[in-house]
Amino acid sequence: MERLKERLAVARAWQKSECGGEDQAREVLRTAQDRNLTVHTYDETLAEEICSRLSEHARLMEAWLDAIEQRL
Numbered sequence: 001m002e003r004l005k006e007r008l009a010v011a012r013a014w015q016k017s018e019c020g021g022e023d024q025a026r027e028v029l030r031t032a033q034d035r036n037l038t039v040h041t042y043d044e045t046l047a048e049e050i051c052s053r054l055s056e057h058a059r060l061m062e063a064w065l066d067a068i069e070q071r072l
């Protein structure tokens with residue numbers, strides 16, 4: 001439960017920071033969820049689903065880093 005609160009706090013902070021909107025906040029949550037699901041890589045279907053989203057996660061992280069750098 002504590003981890004869920006932390007993920008929600010990160011998404012809320014992202015939204016409030018004006019670095020990204022609601023859609024990106026959802027993407028942040030999805031990225032965090034996928035990261036946590038990687039411990040279940042023995043499930044090949046799940047591993048393939050996560051793998052198919054890695055490029056989306058990379059784009060999100062790049063956008064996040066760019067937004068942070070612009071604010072510094």
